[in-house]
Amino acid sequence: MNETWDADEFRRRVQGALDTFLETQSKRLAPLGDEVEPLLRRARESMSGGKRLRAAFCYWGFHAVHPSPSRAEEESLVRAAAALELLQASALVHDDVIDDSDTRRGAPSAHRAFE
Structure with a gap:
């Protein structure tokens, strides 16, 4: 095991795994047509950035x-x-849906973005 914790490198690796997963899902959903792209774009936005505390735990x-x-x-x-x-x-x-929230982190919540 590497004795030093590189939080930025760990977050990069987790983001890479998320990006790979979302790209795979994008290819699987492509036959459904262009209507799927807004959903995939929103998923990518939701999965970018953050402290990744749960991942670190x-x-x-x-x-x-x-x-x-x-x-x-x-x-x-x-x-x-x-x-x-x-x-x-x-x-x-x-x-956000259950609470009928309009925003998440200063941007429209997902269900509001799709209204």
């Missing part, structure tokens, strides 16, 4: 019990951490 929790993961385990860990970020983003969209 996942990372450090795993390293607490498995301090010397293999390269493959480390890559799987990054994907799992990215999945937590995707889950959180989905929960925020759901919360």
